[in-house]
Amino acid sequence: xxxxxxxxxxxxxxxxxxxxxxxxxxxxxxxxxxxxxxxxxxxxxxxxxxxxxxxxxxxxxxxxxxxxxxxxxxxxxxxxxxxxxxxxxxxxxxxxxxxxxxxxxxxxxxxxxx
Amino acid sequence: xxxxxxxxxxxxxxxxxxxxxxxxxxxxxxxxxxxxxxxxxxxxxxxxxxxxxxxxxxxxxxxxxxxxxxxxxxxxxxxxxxxxxxxxxxxxxxxxxxxxxxxxxxxxxxxx
Numbered sequence: 001x002x003x004x005x006x007x008x009x010x011x012x013x014x015x016x017x018x019x020x021x022x023x024x025x026x027x028x029x030x031x032x033x034x035x036x037x038x039x040x041x042x043x044x045x046x047x048x049x050x051x052x053x054x055x056x057x058x059x060x061x062x063x064x065x066x067x068x069x070x071x072x073x074x075x076x077x078x079x080x081x082x083x084x085x086x087x088x089x090x091x092x093x094x095x096x097x098x099x100x101x102x103x104x105x106x107x108x109x110x111x112x113x114x
Numbered sequence: 115x116x117x118x119x120x121x122x123x124x125x126x127x128x129x130x131x132x133x134x135x136x137x138x139x140x141x142x143x144x145x146x147x148x149x150x151x152x153x154x155x156x157x158x159x160x161x162x163x164x165x166x167x168x169x170x171x172x173x174x175x176x177x178x179x180x181x182x183x184x185x186x187x188x189x190x191x192x193x194x195x196x197x198x199x200x201x202x203x204x205x206x207x208x209x210x211x212x213x214x215x216x217x218x219x220x221x222x223x224x225x226x
């Protein structure tokens with residue numbers, strides 16, 4: 001299995017631009033998570049989905065952030081408009097409901113907003 | 115989520131055992147203890163988890179205190195590749211789909 005696949009791995013953009021991060025979870029997994037990691041705040045859970053339905057988006061920082069999961073094999077995290085404080089590494093992770101503990105993380109998307 | 119306390123950093127020598135402690139004095143009876151690690155420039159990686167009994171797998175061992183208020187992750191022979199940030203996390207059993215809250219973790223340095 002290829003694992004959780006994220007794209008792009010690196011993105012540099014200017015303030016005000018729209019950013020879209022993509023994630024392909026492991027086939028058959030029914031939970032998908034978006035995390036953000038910064039030096040100041042560590043790893044934060046932004047939102048998670050179960051069977052493509054958003055369950056908890058309380059970690060989404062503000063309305064500029066949105067996430068979708070149109071099908072079981074694809075999710076996007078969108079920032080519009082982006083700001084320098086959004087610079088971080090964004091991780092996607094997936095797991096199976098029956099799984100008692102193992103989250104599988106992607107390699108992350110490093111976002112720099114100038 | 116109940117809180118865990120870990121040392122900010124630890125050092126070890128290559129090929130020696132490493133004991134990474136974690137305190138979780140407010141753990142509830144149904145909380146699982148999870149350990150993840152994050153190598154440089156990578157996403158977190160599952161290491162091991164347990165509830166009450168000690169656990170072993172190919173990566174490590176997890177020793178859980180009898181009162182469950184602390185646990186220790188044991189790497190039996192550290193290698194340079196084990197240098198990473200190690201996170202001790204509590205997950206409520208009723209929490210859906212392994213929703214995990216990460217703390218600051220312990221930065222492990224392995225000296226050659």
